[in-house]
Amino acid sequence: MKTIALLPAGSVSDEAAKQLFGSEQVNWRHHRLIADVFQSTATGVSHYSVIPIENTIEGSVSLHMDWLVHEVDLPMQAEWVYPSIQNLIGRRPELLNGSGELDLTRIRKVISHPVAMAQCLQFLRRFMPQAETEHVSSTAEAVKIVKENPGEGIVAIGTRIAAQINGLDLLEEKITDHDNNYTRFVLVGHEPYKARQSERIKTSILITLPEDYPGALHQVLSAFAWRKINLSRIESRPTKKKLGNYYFYMEIEMSLDTVLLPSALQEVEAIGCQVRILGCYPSFSYEQLL
Numbered sequence: 001m002k003t004i005a006l007l008p009a010g011s012v013s014d015e016a017a018k019q020l021f022g023s024e025q026v027n028w029r030h031h032r033l034i035a036d037v038f039q040s041t042a043t044g045v046s047h048y049s050v051i052p053i054e055n056t057i058e059g060s061v062s063l064h065m066d067w068l069v070h071e072v073d074l075p076m077q078a079e080w081v082y083p084s085i086q087n088l089i090g091r092r093p094e095l096l097n098g099s100g101e102l103d104l105t106r107i108r109k110v111i112s113h114p115v116a117m118a119q120c121l122q123f124l125r126r127f128m129p130q131a132e133t134e135h136v137s138s139t140a141e142a143v144k145i146v147k148e149n150p151g152e153g154i155v156a157i158g159t160r161i162a163a164q165i166n167g168l169d170l171l172e173e174k175i176t177d178h179d180n181n182y183t184r185f186v187l188v189g190h191e192p193y194k195a196r197q198s199e200r201i202k203t204s205i206l207i208t209l210p211e212d213y214p215g216a217l218h219q220v221l222s223a224f225a226w227r228k229i230n231l232s233r234i235e236s237r238p239t240k241k242k243l244g245n246y247y248f249y250m251e252i253e254m255s256l257d258t259v260l261l262p263s264a265l266q267e268v269e270a271i272g273c274q275v276r277i278l279g280c281y282p283s284f285s286y287e288q289l290l
């Protein structure tokens, strides 16, 4: 049986992971911190870690991308998309006005994971502008903190399941500012993921450009362009070695064993770029996993 490391029960990651693994029997290892989720597989305790890497509203989850690149060497083995629905969670009786109605202006503080909070900023500004906000390590952790601190005017943004697990009330449901709010998750680990097949195969790479080569990025892109290789994402992040030095994270809509791709990567290396393969993996849409 596979062991899967992920954020706590009731987190969005937990819901998303259950979507990917379906009825397969697996052993879940929940961790409060994403660092420990990564380390669990990096140290061989778990077979895979479940990592949220990109959100429709917030964009790249930089902290997690940086862990993938700088802290561990764990190949990406699958990616899938999950629609996160966020809810306002607390104790209803604490927030009632004299007429017995829910009064959101009584809320002193809202806590959640930064990605979940970013999805609800307009809602918060409109209905509880007085409340301060605080980021914690997961939505599930936020809901747990609310449970442990009654009478403090604290509410959390999190999943329905987290409200249930902690015996708290759903004060408002579906408070995300935009529809079509999806998060992309990756499964990282040393073993290929074979439980499901997808026709869509992607390859993720990191490219570091040579320092004194004008037009290097243009040349890199043209190595893909003239072969008609589709890049579905390109993002620059600091190398953390020197101010102004960046690497490029790219997602390619092609399997690494398609003849064209290795030759494109050789061309890129010939310019003097460093290329690191982060993984070649099946990509699943939400509908595919239903």
Ligand SMILES: O=C(O)C(=O)Cc1ccccc1
Residues within 6 Å of the ligand: 007, 010, 011, 012, 013, 014, 052, 055, 084, 113, 115, 116, 137, 138, 139, 140, 183
């Ligand atoms: O905090 C969680 O529940 C997570 O799994 C991280 C997260 C938060 C919001 C959207 C997607 C993932």
